[in-house]
Amino acid sequence: DAGVIQSPRHEVTEMGQEVTLRCKPISGHNSLFWYRQTMMRGLELLIYFNNNVPIDDSGMPEDRFSAKMPNASFSTLKIQPSEPRDSAVYFCASRDPLSDQPQHFGDGTRLSIL
């Protein structure tokens, strides 16, 4: 079975540019999570969706960040405009909310804003 798929794996761009990160959850997993990981702040939950609906976006740092889940098999996290402090590894994870099964993480996107 395919795991959580994220793209791109690496992104380097200049500040002020728009960045779009993509995630395909495991089929049948109706909960999807976006995390950001940095050395200083650890693993932070940005937003999560249940059945394509955003449930908790309290971790989204500011209005420059937005996330969508137009269908059960695809989600995006967008940063516009990007800033150097957004440099981090962004993980997407999914799980079946009706079970005790854990979250499964994608390989992450390593984002560098110059």
Add this chain to the structure above:
Amino acid sequence: GQSLEQPSEVTAVEGAIVQINCTYQTSGFYGLSWYQQHDGGAPTFLSYNALDGLEETGRFSSFLSRSDSYGYLLLQELQMKDSASYFCAVRAITNYGQNFVFGPGTRLSVLP
């Protein structure tokens, strides 16, 4: 709110046993998970405890005491490949429903 505490670093030698502790404060609690993350990799699931007691999976065991808001991960017969960061995560109730909150992580270094 939710908060978790773990030691920041632990060092041990190959073949030894190491215990990584996790204490938590949550407004609601369903269970405690442990994840392993190698440098440059993604967190991968190790174990989950919803009830008090010890869960054993090969060389790794996890313990939970709900009354003490405490759990630990026990790694036996340490191998070099066990060098990684280990995160505890609570499955808890937030203002928005159920969620997972991760601890700050413990970096384990296994020495030859």
